[in-house]
Amino acid sequence: MKAFTxxxxxxxxxxxxxxxxxxxxxxxxxxxxxxxxxxxxxxxISQTQNDPAVQAAxxxxxxxxxxxxxxxxxxDFGGGLKTRQELDYYAGWxxxxxxxxxxxxxxxxxxxxxxxxxxxxxxxxxFTAYGVQLGAYYSNDAPGIDSEQSTLYRYLGYETxxxxxxxxxxxxxEMDFKDPRLVSASGQGEDRxxxxxxxxxxxVAGVLLGLSYIDTDLSKSQCxxxxxxxxxxxxxxxxxxRKAF
Numbered sequence: 235m236k237a238f239t240x241x242x243x244x245x246x247x248x249x250x251x252x253x254x255x256x257x258x259x260x261x262x263x264x265x266x267x268x269x270x271x272x273x274x275x276x277x278x279i280s281q282t283q284n285d286p287a288v289q290a291a292x293x294x295x296x297x298x299x300x301x302x303x304x305x306x307x308x309x310d311f312g313g314g315l316k317t318r319q320e321l322d323y324y325a326g327w328x329x330x331x332x333x334x335x336x337x338x339x340x341x342x343x344x345x346x347x348x349x350x351x352x353x354x355x356x357x358x359x360x361f362t363a364y365g366v367q368l369g370a371y372y373s374n375d376a377p378g379i380d381s382e383q384s385t386l387y388r389y390l391g392y393e394t395x396x397x398x399x400x401x402x403x404x405x406x407x408e409m410d411f412k413d414p415r416l417v418s419a420s421g422q423g424e425d426r427x428x429x430x431x432x433x434x435x436x437x438v439a440g441v442l443l444g445l446s447y448i449d450t451d452l453s454k455s456q457c458x459x460x461x462x463x464x465x466x467x468x469x470x471x472x473x474x475x476r477k478a479f
Contacts, residue, residue, distance in 0.1 A: 255293075255295055256479070260297070261296055261297045261298075262294060262295065262296055262297075263294075263295045264292070264293070264294055264295070265291075265292070265293045265295060265303075265478065265479075266290075266291065266292050266293075266478070266479040267290065267291045267292075267476060267477065267478045267479070268288075268289070268290050268476070268477050268479070269288070269289040269290070269291075269474060269475065269476040269477075270286065270287075270288055270289075270474065270475045271286060271287050271289065271472060271473070271474045272286050272471075272472050272473045272474070273285065273286065273287070273470060273472045274286075274287035274289070274307055274308075274309065275446075275448050275470070275472055277387060277407060277409050277429055278407075278409075278427075278429030278430075278431075278448055278449065278450035278452075278467060279429075279450070279461065279466055279467055280465075280466040280467075280470075281307070281309045281310075281311070281320065282308065282309055282310045283310045283311075283312055283463070283466070284465060284466070284470070285310060287307050287308050287309075288307070288308060289305070289306065289307040290305070290306055290307075291303060291304070291305040291306075292304055298327075299327050299328045299329050299330070300325075300326070300327050301324075301325065301326055301327070301328060301340075302324070302325045303323075303324055303325075304321065304322065304323050304324075305321075305322040305324070306319060306320065306321045306322070307319070307320050308320075309346070311349075312462060312463065313462050315349055316348040316349055317346040317347055317348045317349035317352070319346070319347050320344065320345075320346055321344075321345045321346075321347065322342060322343065322344050322345070323342070323343045323345075324340055324341065324342045324343070325340060325341050326338060326339055326340020326341065326358075327339050327340065334362075334363065334364045334365075335362065335363045335364070336361075336362045337359070337360070337361050337362075338358075338359065338360040338361075338362075339357075339358070339359050340357070340358055341355065341356070341357050341358075342355060342356045342357075342358065342371075343355045344356075351377055352377055354373050354375050354376050354377060354382075355373060355375055356371045356372060356373045357371070357372055357373075358370065358371040358372070365392055365393050365394050366390075366391070366392055367389070367390070367391035367392070367393065367405075368388075368389075368390060368391075369388065369389050369391070370386065370387070370388040370389075371386070371387040371388075372384070372385070372386050372387075373385045373386075376411075383411060383412045383413055384412045385409065385410065385411050385412070386409075386410045387407060387408070387409050387410070388407065388408055388410075389405050389406060389407030389408070390405070390406050390407075391403065391404060391405040391406075392404045392405075396434075398436075399436050399437065400434055400435065400436050401434070401435040401436070402432075402433070402434060402435075403431075403432075403433045403435070404430075404431070404432050404433075405430060405431045406428070406429075406430045407428065407429050407430070408426055408427075408428050408429075409426060409427055409428075409429065410425060410426040411425045411426065412425070413425060415460060416452065416456045416459075416460055417455075417456065417459040417460065418453060418455055418456055418459075419453070419455035424456075427450055427451055427452050427456075428450065428451045429448070429449065429450040429451075430448070430449060430450075431446050431447065431448045431449075432446065432447045433445065433446040433447075434446075440477065441475050441476065441477050442474075442475070442476040442477070442478075443473075443474070443475055444472075444473065444474040444475075444476070445471065445472070445473055445474075446471065446472040446473075446474070447469070447470075447471055448469070448470055448471075448472055449468070449469035449470075450467045450468075452467040454467075454468070
């Protein structure tokens with residue numbers, strides 16, 4: 235299944251811990267979130283054949299900064315693949331040096347019912363300082379053509395507030411594979427690609443509305459040869475609505 239081995243790339247870039255958490259006692263709080271998105275894109279690649287997705291997350295947070303949670307979304311990889319769900323489990327520690335400076339370290343396990351060959355795990359670290367974010371995700375068991383391989387995703391982001399209650403988030407990332415997996419029309423293989431996103435958000439009646447512009451530097455031939463379709467990696471607009479409980 236060469237055309238589909240790179241689809242399981244992971245979804246979480248920064249966990250929204252604590253902002254809407256419901257206190258359970260003096261030490262524990264629970265955060266739940268429901269989201270609707272017009273296209274589930276992770277690291278620039280559509281996981282739903284450019285179709286909408288319903289996503290949900292539940293996170294248990296401890297006063298020490300430790301957290302444990304689960305996240306799920308519908309997926310559609312096409313090509314006769316049976317899985318229709320991504321189910322992720324994560325655990326980590328969020329440390330605040332101040333209100334503007336934090337460090338998030340954790341572990342993610344991605345699972346795909348009925349298509350276990352896509353299952354993988356990652357460790358991650360995210361450093362945030364005054365709106366600037368530096369993040370990295372590493373896996374040593376990512377799906378490969380003949381065997382598991384290692385991958386490294388890293389990104390630079392920036393988040394700020396704009397007038398009229400708008401929020402702005404920018405991200406530029408690089409996905410690096412151990413092997414030259416991205417084959418162009420000329421037959422040349424490359425081992426990395428770049429992706430970027432610009433997102434505007436605004437809260438309306440307790441719902442966070444968002445509009446993102448997402449793109450990658452993958453050509454149509456690279457996208458087709460590795461993902462089976464030529465429109466999963468191209469520029470798109472993604473609308474979203476998120477509600478925390």
